[in-house]
Amino acid sequence: MTKFFFAAKQHESILYACLIFLAAVFLYYPLFANDFVYDDFFIIVANPWIQNSVNPAxxxxxxxxxxxxxxxxxxxxxxxxxxxxxxxYFFSFQPAFYHTVSLLLHGTNATILFFIFKKIVAKRVLSFFGAMIFLxxxxQSEAVAWAAEHTALxxxxxxxxxxxxLLKKDSLRRIYYLYLPMAALAVFSKDQLVVLPLLAVAILWTSDNVKRYTKELILLITTIPLYIILRTLFIGSFVAxxxxxxxxxxxxxxxxxxxxxKYMGLIVKGYPLTVNYDTFPETSQIDLxxxxxxxxxxxFVIVLICSIFFRKKIPLITLGLLWFAIPMLPVANFPFPLNSLMNERFLYPALPGAVIILLWLVSSLYSFISKMPRMCRLFSTAGVSIMACVxxxxxxFLTANRLYDWRDDEALWRSASRLALDDRNWLNLNRALLAKGKYEEVLSLYERDAYLFKEEVYAxxxxxxxxxxxxRMDRLFDAERVLKERYRPPTSNSSGMIAFELGKIYLERGNxxxxxxxFDELAKLRPSNEKFFFSALARYTRSKDDTYVLRDxxxxxxxxxxxxxxxxFRAYSARKEGKWDDVIFILRPIVAQFPIQLExxxxxxxxxxxxxxxxxxxxxxxxxLxxxxxxxxxxxxxxxxLREKF
Known part of the structure; x- marks a missing residue:
C-alpha cells in the first residue's frame, strides 16, 4: 500500500509537469508565426561569425x-x-525553429522550477502554481519571444x-555531479548568471544544508573568478x-x-511593456x-537584512528576497554601470524570487484558513483558488497580447511608439516599414510628424x-524637389548630407x-572616401573614360x-543600360572577394x-550587404x- 501511495505521488508530480509543459505550448504557440526582430539581425541573421563556425574556442x-x-x-x-x-547550423534563416526552441526552453525551465519549488515549499499544488506564474x-515575453535571447533561456x-x-543529491547520486558543468555553462552563457553560485549558496543556506554541500559550493564559486579573469583578458575590462x-x-x-x-510595478501589474526604456528619466536630484x-x-534592504537574521523563522521570505536580489546585482548599474538602464529580460532569472514571496503569502493564507470552521474553510479555500486562477x-491574457507585439519589427516598434514617441522608436518603426516596402505609409508618417523636425539640423x-x-519609389523628381528646397553650400554635416543625396539623385536622373x-564641391569641403568615389563615378558616367577620374x-x-x-564604374554604366549579364560578370567576383564599404x-x-x-x-x-x-x-x-523563394 505504501509503495502504491508513493508511486501515485510520483505520478502526480509528473502530471503537474506535463500540465506546465502543455500550458507553455498552448500560450506560446503564436511564436511559430513570428519573424526575426530587433537585434536578431545583429546577432543571428547578419552575423557571419555565428554562421561560419561551431567551434566553442x-x-x-x-x-x-x-x-x-x-x-x-x-x-x-x-x-x-x-x-x-x-x-x-541546423535552422539557418527559419525563425519558426528558433521560436520552437524558445517555447521548449521556457516550458522546460518552468517545469524544472516546479521541482525546485517542490523541494523548497514541499507542497505540490503551491509549487505548480508558482511554476505557472513563472511560465x-x-x-517573460521579451526573453521568450526574441530569438537572440536564447542566451538567457x-x-x-x-x-x-x-x-x-544539488537539491536532489541524495536521490540522483549517479548524475548529481553534473551540477558543476551545468553551472559553468550557465555562467558563460549570459553575463547575468555569473552570480549563480551565490544563488545556490542562498538556497542551500536558507534550507540549512550548507555544511552538507561545502565542497560543491566551493567548486561552484570558482566559476566566478574564472569568468572575471577570462572576461577581463579578452574584453579588456570587467566593467561593461x-x-x-x-x-x-x-x-x-x-x-x-x-x-x-518600475520593476516592481511591472512584476505586479504585468504592463505596460516596451522594448525600449531609453526614455526612462535619469536624475541626479531628489524629487518626491x-x-x-x-x-x-x-x-527592501532593511527587510532583506532582517529576514537574514530571522531566516529560520521565515525561510521562504529570506530565500525569495535573496533569489530576486542576487540575479539583479549584475544588471543593477550600481556600482558598475551597464550600457542598458533597464530591460524586461533582466527579470527572467530573478522572477522566481518574487514568486516565492507570493507562495509564502498563499501558504500563510491557507494555514490561516485551515483554522476556520468547516464551512468557512471551504468557502475561503474556494475563494483563494478562484483568485489564483484569475x-x-x-x-x-497580457502575455498572449504581448506575443503579437513581437511578431515582427513593425508590430514591435508600433507598440513601443504608442507608449513613447521618442527618436529611437520613431526611427525603428520607420525602418521596419521601409523593410516591408510600405513606402506610402512611411511618407504619411513623415508628413504627420513633420512638426517634430522644424529645427534646421532635424529638417x-x-x-x-x-x-x-x-x-526607392522611383519618384526621382520628387526626391530632387525635396532636397533642392533644403540645399545650400555643404559647409556642415547636415548641409553636406543634403548635397550628397542631391548629387546621387542628379546622377540617377542623368543630370x-x-x-x-x-560632388566636386563636397570633395573639397566635406572630403571622404564615399564622396570621392561618387565624384569619380559622375565624371566617368559623363565621359566614359578612366583618365578623367584618376585624380579622384x-x-x-x-x-x-x-x-x-x-x-x-563599368558595372554602374551596364546597369543603367540594362545589361544585367555584364553587371553580374563584373560584380560577382568583386563582391565575393572584397568587403566594399558601400551599399x-x-x-x-x-x-x-x-x-x-x-x-x-x-x-x-x-x-x-x-x-x-x-x-x-x-x-x-x-x-x-527572397528568403522563402529558394
Whole structure:
C-alpha cells in the first residue's frame, strides 16, 4: 500500500509537469508565426561569425563575434554564442525553429522550477502554481519571444538544472555531479548568471544544508573568478560600460531606485511593456517620486537584512528576497554601470524570487484558513483558488497580447511608439516599414510628424528621409524637389548630407553636369572616401573614360575601394543600360572577394541577379550587404522578400 501511495505521488508530480509543459505550448504557440526582430539581425541573421563556425574556442577567444557591430563589445557570452552558432547550423534563416526552441526552453525551465519549488515549499499544488506564474507572466515575453535571447533561456536552463541536481543529491547520486558543468555553462552563457553560485549558496543556506554541500559550493564559486579573469583578458575590462547614469554614482543610485520601483510595478501589474526604456528619466536630484523610490529601496534592504537574521523563522521570505536580489546585482548599474538602464529580460532569472514571496503569502493564507470552521474553510479555500486562477488568467491574457507585439519589427516598434514617441522608436518603426516596402505609409508618417523636425539640423535629416523614400519609389523628381528646397553650400554635416543625396539623385536622373559640380564641391569641403568615389563615378558616367577620374581615385584612402572603383564604374554604366549579364560578370567576383564599404554595389548586383531570375544569388548579395551593414533597410527588404523563394 505504501509503495502504491508513493508511486501515485510520483505520478502526480509528473502530471503537474506535463500540465506546465502543455500550458507553455498552448500560450506560446503564436511564436511559430513570428519573424526575426530587433537585434536578431545583429546577432543571428547578419552575423557571419555565428554562421561560419561551431567551434566553442572560437567564441571564447573572440567575444566581439557575439554581436555584429564594431562598438558593441560589452558582453562575454562564449557558450551562448556557441549555442546560437549550432542552432544556425541546423535552422539557418527559419525563425519558426528558433521560436520552437524558445517555447521548449521556457516550458522546460518552468517545469524544472516546479521541482525546485517542490523541494523548497514541499507542497505540490503551491509549487505548480508558482511554476505557472513563472511560465505565464508577461514580463517573460521579451526573453521568450526574441530569438537572440536564447542566451538567457539556455543560461537559466543550465542554472536551474544545476540547482535541482544539488537539491536532489541524495536521490540522483549517479548524475548529481553534473551540477558543476551545468553551472559553468550557465555562467558563460549570459553575463547575468555569473552570480549563480551565490544563488545556490542562498538556497542551500536558507534550507540549512550548507555544511552538507561545502565542497560543491566551493567548486561552484570558482566559476566566478574564472569568468572575471577570462572576461577581463579578452574584453579588456570587467566593467561593461564606463559612464554612469545621472551624471555620476550618486545619480546612478537615484535613477536605479526609480528603476527598482518600475520593476516592481511591472512584476505586479504585468504592463505596460516596451522594448525600449531609453526614455526612462535619469536624475541626479531628489524629487518626491525619487524620494519614494529611495525609501522603497531602503525598506527592501532593511527587510532583506532582517529576514537574514530571522531566516529560520521565515525561510521562504529570506530565500525569495535573496533569489530576486542576487540575479539583479549584475544588471543593477550600481556600482558598475551597464550600457542598458533597464530591460524586461533582466527579470527572467530573478522572477522566481518574487514568486516565492507570493507562495509564502498563499501558504500563510491557507494555514490561516485551515483554522476556520468547516464551512468557512471551504468557502475561503474556494475563494483563494478562484483568485489564483484569475491571476493566472490575467497574466496569460497580457502575455498572449504581448506575443503579437513581437511578431515582427513593425508590430514591435508600433507598440513601443504608442507608449513613447521618442527618436529611437520613431526611427525603428520607420525602418521596419521601409523593410516591408510600405513606402506610402512611411511618407504619411513623415508628413504627420513633420512638426517634430522644424529645427534646421532635424529638417535636413527629414528632407533626406523623404528623398530616399521617393528614390526607392522611383519618384526621382520628387526626391530632387525635396532636397533642392533644403540645399545650400555643404559647409556642415547636415548641409553636406543634403548635397550628397542631391548629387546621387542628379546622377540617377542623368543630370551629370549638376552631379559633378555638387560632388566636386563636397570633395573639397566635406572630403571622404564615399564622396570621392561618387565624384569619380559622375565624371566617368559623363565621359566614359578612366583618365578623367584618376585624380579622384588617388584621393580614396580605402585601398580596396580604390582598386575596384574602375570596375564598379563599368558595372554602374551596364546597369543603367540594362545589361544585367555584364553587371553580374563584373560584380560577382568583386563582391565575393572584397568587403566594399558601400551599399550600392551589393544592391546593383542583387538587382541584376533578380532581373535574370537568379533568386539565390540575389539573396546572397543582400546577405553580404547585411554582414557589412546589418541595419540596411534595403538589404533587409531583399532578405525578407527572397528568403522563402529558394
Amino acid at each position: 572560437y567564441f571564447f577567444l573572440n567575444p566581439q563575434f557575439f554581436f555584429n557591430s564594431p562598438d558593441a563589445i560589452f558582453n562575454y557570452r562564449p557558450v551562448g554564442s556557441w549555442i546560437l552558432s549550432i542552432e544556425f 505565464v507572466h508577461p514580463i 539556455w543560461a537559466t536552463f543550465f542554472g536551474f538544472t544545476a540547482i535541482l541536481l 560600460y564606463d559612464e554612469y547614469w545621472g551624471g555620476g554614482i550618486y545619480g546612478t543610485f537615484l535613477t536605479m531606485s526609480n528603476v527598482f520601483v 517620486p525619487t524620494f519614494f523610490a529611495v525609501s522603497l529601496v531602503g525598506s 491571476l493566472l488568467g490575467y497574466y496569460s 535636413d535629416h527629414h528632407a533626406v528621409r523623404f528623398a530616399k523614400v521617393y528614390a 551629370l553636369v549638376e552631379a559633378v559640380v555638387i 581615385l588617388e584621393k580614396i584612402e580605402d585601398s580596396v575601394l580604390r582598386s575596384v572603383a574602375p570596375l564598379l 550600392e554595389p551589393y544592391l546593383w548586383l542583387a538587382e541584376a541577379e533578380r532581373s535574370l531570375g537568379n533568386t539565390e544569388e540575389s539573396f546572397n548579395a543582400f546577405l553580404k 547585411l554582414y557589412l551593414r546589418p541595419a540596411s533597410v534595403d538589404a533587409r527588404k531583399g532578405f525578407f522578400e
